[in-house]
Amino acid sequence: MTRLSDTSRKRPSAEQSFTIADLTAESIVRERLLELGLAPGRSVQVLKICPFGGPIVVRAGSLSLALRQNEADHIWLNE
Amino acid sequence: MNTQTIALVGPPNSGKTTLFNWLTGRKQRVVNYPGSTVDLAVGAALPHLGPGAEKIEFVDTPGTYSLFAKSQDEEVTSLTLFGGRYPIRKVIVVIDSTHISRQVHLVKQLQEAGFAVVVALTMCDLHEKEGSRVDIELFERELQAPVVPINGVLGGGVKDLVAKVGAIDEPQSEIRRLTPWSTEKLREVFDGGERLARSVAKNELRVFDSTRGLDRILLHPVFGLVFFFVVMFTLFTAIYWAAQPIMQAVDWLFTMGAVGVKYLIGVNPISEFLGDGVIGGVGAVMVFVPQIFILFFGISLLEDTGYLARAATLVDRPLSLVGLNGKAFVPLLSGFACAVPAIMAARSINSKKERWLATFIIPFMTCSARLPVYALLLAFLFWDKPWVAGLWLAALYFGGLVIGLVASGLLNLVVKSKTPSFFLLELPLYRRPKLAVVLRNSIRRTKAYVTKTGPIILMLSVGIWVLTNFPHITTHDPRARLEQSWMSAVGRRIEPAFTPLGVDWRVGVGLMSAFAAREVFVSSMAVMFSATNTGSEHSLRASLIDRMRHARMPNGTPVFTVASVAALLVFFMLALQCLSTVSVAYREMRSRRFAAFQLISMNILAYICAAGTYWLLR
Numbered sequence: 001m002t003r004l005s006d007t008s009r010k011r012p013s014a015e016q017s018f019t020i021a022d023l024t025a026e027s028i029v030r031e032r033l034l035e036l037g038l039a040p041g042r043s044v045q046v047l048k049i050c051p052f053g054g055p056i057v058v059r060a061g062s063l064s065l066a067l068r069q070n071e072a073d074h075i076w077l078n079e
Numbered sequence: 080m081n082t083q084t085i086a087l088v089g090p091p092n093s094g095k096t097t098l099f100n101w102l103t104g105r106k107q108r109v110v111n112y113p114g115s116t117v118d119l120a121v122g123a124a125l126p127h128l129g130p131g132a133e134k135i136e137f138v139d140t141p142g143t144y145s146l147f148a149k150s151q152d153e154e155v156t157s158l159t160l161f162g163g164r165y166p167i168r169k170v171i172v173v174i175d176s177t178h179i180s181r182q183v184h185l186v187k188q189l190q191e192a193g194f195a196v197v198v199a200l201t202m203c204d205l206h207e208k209e210g211s212r213v214d215i216e217l218f219e220r221e222l223q224a225p226v227v228p229i230n231g232v233l234g235g236g237v238k239d240l241v242a243k244v245g246a247i248d249e250p251q252s253e254i255r256r257l258t259p260w261s262t263e264k265l266r267e268v269f270d271g272g273e274r275l276a277r278s279v280a281k282n283e284l285r286v287f288d289s290t291r292g293l294d295r296i297l298l299h300p301v302f303g304l305v306f307f308f309v310v311m312f313t314l315f316t317a318i319y320w321a322a323q324p325i326m327q328a329v330d331w332l333f334t335m336g337a338v339g340v341k342y343l344i345g346v347n348p349i350s351e352f353l354g355d356g357v358i359g360g361v362g363a364v365m366v367f368v369p370q371i372f373i374l375f376f377g378i379s380l381l382e383d384t385g386y387l388a389r390a391a392t393l394v395d396r397p398l399s400l401v402g403l404n405g406k407a408f409v410p411l412l413s414g415f416a417c418a419v420p421a422i423m424a425a426r427s428i429n430s431k432k433e434r435w436l437a438t439f440i441i442p443f444m445t446c447s448a449r450l451p452v453y454a455l456l457l458a459f460l461f462w463d464k465p466w467v468a469g470l471w472l473a474a475l476y477f478g479g480l481v482i483g484l485v486a487s488g489l490l491n492l493v494v495k496s497k498t499p500s501f502f503l504l505e506l507p508l509y510r511r512p513k514l515a516v517v518l519r520n521s522i523r524r525t526k527a528y529v530t531k532t533g534p535i536i537l538m539l540s541v542g543i544w545v546l547t548n549f550p551h552i553t554t555h556d557p558r559a560r561l562e563q564s565w566m567s568a569v570g571r572r573i574e575p576a577f578t579p580l581g582v583d584w585r586v587g588v589g590l591m592s593a594f595a596a597r598e599v600f601v602s603s604m605a606v607m608f609s610a611t612n613t614g615s616e617h618s619l620r621a622s623l624i625d626r627m628r629h630a631r632m633p634n635g636t637p638v639f640t641v642a643s644v645a646a647l648l649v650f651f652m653l654a655l656q657c658l659s660t661v662s663v664a665y666r667e668m669r670s671r672r673f674a675a676f677q678l679i680s681m682n683i684l685a686y687i688c689a690a691g692t693y694w695l696l697r
Contacts, residue, residue: 028149028501029501029503031147031149032144032149032501032503033503034262034265035144035145035147035181035184035265036144036181036503036505037180037181037269039262039265039266039269041266047291047294047295047298048294048295048298048299050298050300050303050392050393050395050396051300051303051304051393051396052396052397053396054392054393054395054396055392055395055396055405055502055504057294057298057392057506059291061180061181061276062177062178062180062181062276062283062284062287063178063181063505064290064291064294064505064506065503065504065505065506066388066391066392066395066405066502066503066504066505066506067502067503067504068395068399068501068502070501070502071501071502071503
């Protein structure tokens, strides 16, 4: 397993799909991620990383979501 | 039969507010920036929507992803549904058919809470354009609720929706708050949503591809930033170049109005009160309307295209360094027009602490009312070098912004927060902006400026007119009248307070009168130093500057030197001299302490920095 934040740092332009393995964010953020459809078992793709360590833009299904590195630290992916 | 209250509930960007406009005809804006409809809007159904429509009242709730609220605006939705202020038994859930898989759970949550639910399905035209069909019967089976497709652009389906929501039975049982859902339950509901999504479109819609393609450019580390700065630069220059002629026209109109009143009823205290106090006061508010409207038009335009969410994403990182987040971008940007609507826009910031910080620093942004003051003082310093004045103007804008951000960074270290801060921002599809919608939004925001600042500025300018004209109202020479006025008496008494800024009591009176509205400083200086107005604004300024050059202290030294004028510029850059802002900050934050702290600390900071500037340059 790797963190979404690490994956995006390593392969910034690959737009490769990953499967979410686990969410370890604190309850309110975790719940919101689930409600947005970022649930374990679903796939995500890193679309873009904003300059200077800014937010990561991911895609999950029809959703484009900007989230901070902080939040991305708690999203674990299967490689 | 009594009036039924029906709530509109839906996620951000689902087209809920557009539907509300179709249902009630009430002027309200459409949101393309997640989470920005924080006010509740209530409206009666339009009578032409069918029999029984007159008995229906709709409540538009803030966009919410679920009934388990995670931000202040989502709490407003929960409160509306469960708080008991409105007797809500039936709900219209607005669901975006292109995002169906992750919006179904909202329908299920509302049903579980006991509401009678009708689903309004929006954006079906996007599917039809790409050749797929939405199977309404399948949706109704899966959702166990009536489903009505709505065309947001043409208003199709609205009558059908009203008929269906009127026809469903009210729930028999009590409405109850939900107990939290387990992950498994949520996942099950999502799977149902996936089935529906697949039934509509086998492949992904092409509109998503084009949005992602654009995002590759607009969020690009180089092109994205270049585009961002070009857009912002264009917006800011437009505020000045495009607004200038209209502002002059408005200013001329009110000046003529004041002259006209005196002409009609003769020069006497009453006509002077009406002309200079009342009409002048209204003019002080109205003169900024063009500028504020243009800025809000730009913001609404960017919002409606979907770009604003990207701009917020791009600036999130820099703002995070001072304890803010990307959602503070729009409020801060609006602050460059007027702090009052800007503070109201800060409602969309979901964490309490970040909203607190943003509201605190918004008045540091250079609002329209500071411009006439800057223009006067910079013209005094650089009369024959307008481009140098231009550079310093830019420096003052930048200075206000930087000091605001530093203040936020420092306060961030002190202010405690109970709610966790997070930044999750949905990037909506790019859309072609709809002019009608953009116009409606910008007019609504400009109206907020007029109605919130208008009465206060008018009241204060009338009050200041009285203080600067009484008790010797019958004296003909305006300067003599002002010099013997109550305001001057106060000014003379507290003159020592102005000495550290290098100015005398006359400028002090100008500074005090600027608490009605900053630009009043210019007109009270004109009276104080008896500049003559020959009609145009330009010649008034030239005449005033000439008088300022010759103004002397009692000991013979000039009042206006480089040091004292620079001190005044610094003072205006930092001081919170706008009581409309104080009152709106108090109302929005619901805290006297906040408003008092902001008012006192900003003015003390301004005073100290201005005195320091004078001392350094003396």
